[in-house]
Ligand SMILES: Nc1nc2c(ncn2[C@@H]2O[C@H](COP(=O)(O)OP(=O)(O)OP(=O)(O)O)[C@@H](O)[C@H]2O)c(=O)[nH]1
């Protein structure tokens with residue numbers, strides 16, 4: 001069952017859902033969100049604050065929040081947790097050197113009380129690159 005189906009079942013009367021994309025800088029968050037929104041991918045650049053995309057899918061208005069992942073911006077992630085229905089943690093599977101940092105940041109995020117009971121998803125990107133982490 002897809003994330004949206006689970007959320008729709010859980011919040012049957014809701015017509016509006018808020019998704020939050022987080023993860024380290026350069027992970028591919030903006031690329032994924034722009035692809036979902038059908039936007040041009042040639043203009044992707046590091047996110048210095050946040051971008052919001054609103055789109056309709058199967059009768060639901062999806063508000064997708066894409067926040068910057070640079071180290072200086074990570075302390076601000078907590079400002080986006082409230083009223084979020086689903087959190088998507090994006091991992092660059094070719095960035096093996098920063099996997100430890102990625103794990104530490106994810107652990108810290110999962111301690112957040114504001115995220116208790118929230119649905120979380122993971123997305124591994126840059127899977128087209130050689131030397132990436134292999135998922136079995
Ligand atoms: N080869 C390859 N490159 C990708 C893929 N996804 C994203 N990129 C590239 O990776 C770089 C970073 O992508 P972004 O989408 O800006 O990453 P981000 O997570 O939004 O980064 P911040 O905004 O800094 O947090 C860009 O140059 C993208 O073109 C992918 O699946 N494969």
Ligand SMILES: [Mg+2]
Pocket residue numbers: 029030031045046047066067068069
């Ligand atoms: Mg970005």
